[in-house]
Amino acid sequence: MSSDLSNRFSVFQPDMMDDIRQSFNEIDLDGSGSISTSELGALFRAVGEDLPGYKIRELTAELDKDKNGTIEYEEFLAMYAEMKSSHIAHSFKKAVATKQGIVKKGGMSGVSVEGTTHSYSEEEKTAFADWINSNLADDEDCKPYLDIDVNSDELWTKLQDGILLCKMINLSCPDTIDERAINKAKLNHYKITENLNLALNSASAIGCNIVNIGADDLKEGKPHLVLGLLWQIIRIGLFAQIDLQHNPGLVQLLQEGEDMEDLLKLSPEELLLRWVNYHLEKAGHPKRISNFGADIKDSEAYTYLLNQIAPPDRGVDLGPMNENDLEERAELMLQNADKLDCRAFVTPKDVVRGNSKLNTAFVANLFNTWPALDLPEEMPDIEGLEETREEKTFRNWMNSLGVSPYVNHLYNDLMDGLILFQTYDKVKQGVVDWGRVNKKFKALGGNMKKMENCNYAIELGKSMKFSLVGIGGKDIFDGNETLTLAVVWPADACVHTGPAAEPERIRRTNQRQGDS
Secondary structure (H helix, E strand, O other): OOHHHHHHOOOOOHHHHHHHHHHHHHHOOOOOOEEEHHHHHHHHHHOOOOOOHHHHHHHHHHHOOOOOOEEEHHHHHHHHHHOOOOHHHHHHHHHHHHOOOEEEEEEOOOOOOOOEEEEEEHHHHHHHHHHHHHHOOOOOOOHHHOOOOOOOOHHHHHOOOOHHHHHHHHHHOOOOOOHHHOOOOOOOHHHHHHHHHHHHHHHHHOOOOOOOOOHHHHHOOOHHHHHHHHHHHHHHHHHOOOOOOOOHHHHHHOOOOOOHHHHHOOOHHHHHHHHHHHHHHHOOOOOOOOOOOHHHOOOHHHHHHHHHHOOHHHOOOOHHHHOOOHHHHHHHHHHHHHHOOOOOOOOHHHHHHOOHHHHHHHHHHHHHHOOOOOOOOOOOOOOOOOOOHHHHHHHHHHHHOOOOOOOOOHHHHHOOOHHHHHHHHHHOOOOOOHHHOOOOOOOOOHHHHHHHHHHHHHHHHHHOOOOOOOOOHHHHHOOOHHHHHHHHHHHHHHHOOOHHHHHHHHHHHHHHHHHO
16 A cells, blocks of 8 residues: 555555455456446455445546546545445444455554454465465475365465475566575474575565565465465466467457557456457457356356367366356356366455456466467567567566556556556655656547656656656656666666665666667
8 A cells, every 4th residue: 555545545544544445446346446336346245335326426426536437445444434424434443354265363463553363265275285386296396285274274384495486486477586596405493494585585586576575474374374375476477478478379369449559458357358258259249248256156267268279189178157156057057167177266255256366367277278269360460569688577576566457468558657657656766756746647648648647757766866867757758768768777777775785786887778
């Protein structure tokens, strides 16, 4: 949570704010920072408040201050702060802690006060433990730790020495950690701490936000922190190949009037939604989905998707649709997924309840295993669209700071200036005057607001003594690659300073001068 939000909504304890954010993010599937009117109802249902339609409409009218048809996170926070002493606020707080599958855990950590209650998802614990069991089963170093009992709290203890965490990072991003650097034998307090610090630093390098997570937190097995870190690591691995570089067949998902640049602007979640709908269309089925929550609860989309992408010899069929009980239907659907070696992350209950996080992981794993996307006869030119090592480094660094939404494509995601402002605020807290920042963009006049942001970002960069001669806000707005990198690089240099960073700064400077 940014310092700006902390100051404005100081009525909330940090841990309560974390719970609200988690619930909001489960509905805000694409990470846009906003939810639609229909999703507001889903948000309240997720925390145990099944409000009638008229009440949702009243709340929408009150929450949607700018009348743009969406509810931003800050708008929701503002309303919730006003309602804190009312029935709904009381129910929200109570439901976050007691809804099905959520376990409460008392905490006394350095970042929380004595008596703080942290919550974690039992479903996530089970799903992540099962994923570790299935993916690290053949690793000799991991065999003493496996299988993790998914019905107990073994996950916390099995991760305490850092070895499995390091292995999971290398599973998601191969060769991130040199195996020789992992302490595996005769472990003591110091060697375990080294392993955990190695895991945390490596997680940060691949784009995980590790703010407020320390080696001691992992050693003590604090569930909410362990699960938060694990999900980031697993998510990065699942989404790593959902791009044109690894799957050029994604060009099949282009819609009429779009080009390759439009495809690059889509998040992995948005690409997965298009992928599901593409195969539903190929199957001749009229259903289309817009989320991995409410729209998949009846297993209909999944059943037709699996039948469409499965090779004929796998025995996948539409049989689940003959079952009227939704949980039984979900089980039959997952049996079909098992025939494709893709029964992972979700249980029948997770499907029926519309657990968006775990269902997204389920679909991502399906895509990675059976994309079923043929290359078109006339393949568009994708040369030059691949992410460079430098671009990936900067993108991962920004994500490690905890910016929101997640940066998937460096240039497209920086065009409105919002990610840059968050980055500057992380580098030098308080430097951004958030009153000058445009945070919402309507169809009419939206580009002008984005340009204002980009101009202000350049102004801030100069105030921070960045060398930005000849660079204007329009260069960021236009996605000029060389000049956008020139804006990001000095912000990174503010953090990575000292003799060790000097050779890398010199290399980047020489490279940039050679490109100009």
